[in-house]
Amino acid sequence: MTLAKTALGTVLTFGEITVGEIQSISGTRTRNIKEILSCDSTNTGVEKIAGALNEGEVTFHCIYDGPADSVYDQLNTVFQAKTPDPMDTCLIVYPDTNSHSCKGIISSLSLPSFGEADGEVSIDVTIAFSGKAVYTGKP
Numbered sequence: 001m002t003l004a005k006t007a008l009g010t011v012l013t014f015g016e017i018t019v020g021e022i023q024s025i026s027g028t029r030t031r032n033i034k035e036i037l038s039c040d041s042t043n044t045g046v047e048k049i050a051g052a053l054n055e056g057e058v059t060f061h062c063i064y065d066g067p068a069d070s071v072y073d074q075l076n077t078v079f080q081a082k083t084p085d086p087m088d089t090c091l092i093v094y095p096d097t098n099s100h101s102c103k104g105i106i107s108s109l110s111l112p113s114f115g116e117a118d119g120e121v122s123i124d125v126t127i128a129f130s131g132k133a134v135y136t137g138k139p
Helices: 071-080
Strands: 011-014 017-019 022-036 047-063 088-093 099-109 122-136
Touching: 017 071, 047 099, 071 099, 071 122
Parallel strands: none
Antiparallel strands: 011 017, 011 088, 022 047, 047 122, 088 099, 099 122
């Protein structure tokens, strides 16, 4: 029996902005790995220890909504902000109500684009995470 779940019902918010019509979400998290070797080591193999955690980033692809005060307009306003601290909380809630949240900055916001004349206009957004993410798993 599989434990697979569909993505239907996943909700992403960034600050006060709830992003609708998301078609895909992907992200990467890494941990720095430090190689340890000293001159007085009797073992010629390099040892490794875990370094800092990098929560990475999340990229999502969604349908473009054009009017003033639309999601794109709100994301663009945040992206272009010149405030000293443009960080907001990115919260992804999955259909099973588990979630990831982390402070982040919009690092990339595409221009509205399309692949074919009768296809939907869409955008890609990348949020770079800062600090440690919180995963909330529920039974």
